[in-house]
Amino acid sequence: MQTTPALARLGTESAFSVLARAAELQAAGRDIVNLGIGQPDFPTPENIVEAGVKALRDGHHGYTPAKGIAPLREAVAADIAARRGVEVDPGRILIMPGGKPTMFFAISMVGQPGAEIVYPDPGFPIYRSMIGYSGATPVPVSPREEDGFGYRAADILDRITPRTRLLILNSPNNPTGGVMTRAETDALVAGLEDWPEVAVLSDEIYSRMLYDGRDHVSLLGYPSLADRLIVLDGWSKTYAMTGWRLGYSVWPEALVDAAERLCVNNHSCVNAATQYAGIEALTGPQDAVDAMMAAFARRRRLIVDLLNAVPGVRCPEPGGAFYVFPNIEGTGMNGRDLQVRLLEEAGVAAIAGSSFGDTAEGNIRFSYANSEENIRTAIDRMRGLLA
Ligand code: PLP
Numbered sequence: 514m515q516t517t518p519a520l521a522r523l524g525t526e527s528a529f530s531v532l533a534r535a536a537e538l539q540a541a542g543r544d545i546v547n548l549g550i551g552q553p554d555f556p557t558p559e560n561i562v563e564a565g566v567k568a569l570r571d572g573h574h575g576y577t578p579a580k581g582i583a584p585l586r587e588a589v590a591a592d593i594a595a596r597r598g599v600e601v602d603p604g605r606i607l608i609m610p611g612g613k614p615t616m617f618f619a620i621s622m623v624g625q626p627g628a629e630i631v632y633p634d635p636g637f638p639i640y641r642s643m644i645g646y647s648g649a650t651p652v653p654v655s656p657r658e659e660d661g662f663g664y665r666a667a668d669i670l671d672r673i674t675p676r677t678r679l680l681i682l683n684s685p686n687n688p689t690g691g692v693m694t695r696a697e698t699d700a701l702v703a704g705l706e707d708w709p710e711v712a713v714l715s716d717e718i719y720s721r722m723l724y725d726g727r728d729h730v731s732l733l734g735y736p737s738l739a740d741r742l743i744v745l746d747g748w749s750k751t752y753a754m755t756g757w758r759l760g761y762s763v764w765p766e767a768l769v770d771a772a773e774r775l776c777v778n779n780h781s782c783v784n785a786a787t788q789y790a791g792i793e794a795l796t797g798p799q800d801a802v803d804a805m806m807a808a809f810a811r812r813r814r815l816i817v818d819l820l821n822a823v824p825g826v827r828c829p830e831p832g833g834a835f836y837v838f839p840n841i842e843g844t845g846m847n848g849r850d851l852q853v854r855l856l857e858e859a860g861v862a863a864i865a866g867s868s869f870g871d872t873a874e875g876n877i878r879f880s881y882a883n884s885e886e887n888i889r890t891a892i893d894r895m896r897g898l899l900a
Contacts, residue, residue: 531550564792579777580608583603629650635689652677685719692831713741746761748794823895852877
């Protein structure tokens with residue numbers, strides 16, 4: 514069979530292969546602590562589950578509009594107004610099957626041979642994968658460890674050329690937990706005024722996951738970007754709904770029809786009951802989210818302290834998300850070797866930094882979406898392995 518060269522350029526997300534290997538070892542009777550996969554260890558809150566069940570019982574079994582049901586798009590607009598202080602017309606909001614399809618759509622709309630796309634490295638691996646698939650040239654930009662992995666505007670603006678068609682941002686960031694400050698974001702947006710041809714994809718999927726009183730700085734708050742900004746967010750992380758497949762994106766007016774056509778061609782619509790559950794998530798009580806974030810805050814302190822006490826390991830305290838991204842070069846191992854040995858010999862799943870780009874071979878990502886007891890066990894085992 515002859516397939517396209519583009520297919521050979523498509524990458525993957527190794528968290529899924531580590532998850533599969535961890536499950537295999539578990540099935541063979543091994544005790545595995547999983548700090549690999551990026552999903553909350555909490556169940557979806559009961560009120561949201563009930564709303565999904567009720568929607569099924571009420572007969573919501575058919576297609577919905579490709580953009581998503583109107584009450585959900587209105588609930589998203591109200592949530593954006595309340596949390597980001599910005600009025601967005603629900604007509605510009607598309608309900609998507611998770612966060613990922615927005616990346617796929619946005620990158621395929623502007624990515625083509627000759628175009629450059631600036632993206633975070635280390636970063637969510639699907640950005641790099643999709644840029645390669647589109648034929649565009651990937652242009653990585655990296656944060657600095659001494660800034661707690663927050664991006665500097667100047668580092669990003671340095672990468673932009675007359676061929677740049679898209680800039681991808683992700684704050685709070687996966688895999689580093691880094692957060693871009695308001696001052697750096699202001700400077701970036703000011704610099705982008707010189708580059709009106711550059712569209713921006715702001716992946717804000719961790720917008721509710723910030724620590725120590727930090728505010729979320731949404732790119733939606735900058736009117737000068739309104740006609741070229743795509744914002745990605747969703748329910749997966751905030752409401753522990755990764756398996757429901759529910760996300761949304763805000764599109765500039767000029768791209769709404771194209772994005773809707775891509776939905777029609779790709780998935781028709783998100784399943785109806787999930788959309789009703791999404792309304793309850795946004796409009797119902799938020800205490801489960803608050804409780805989950807309080808647990809993550811405690812675990813973050815714990816894992817950072819435990820890691821910094823391991824010889825050869827240096828771990829900045831992340832400002833957001835639920836990942837730490839320690840530098841482990843001092844152990845004499847790279848991230849890939851440590852990932853394999855941690856899983857196979859010590860029964861701890863984590864993801865090598867090299868899975869998130871070319872600039873982080875000396876790092877490894879731990880997700881602290883696991884109990885304090887399991888976090889202690891995992892880092893004890895790592896210490897034992899390295900001793
Ligand atoms: N964006 C980032 C930065 C992520 O880390 C993830 C998931 O890990 C996603 C998007 C994808 O989210 P979803 O599972 O809703 O597709």
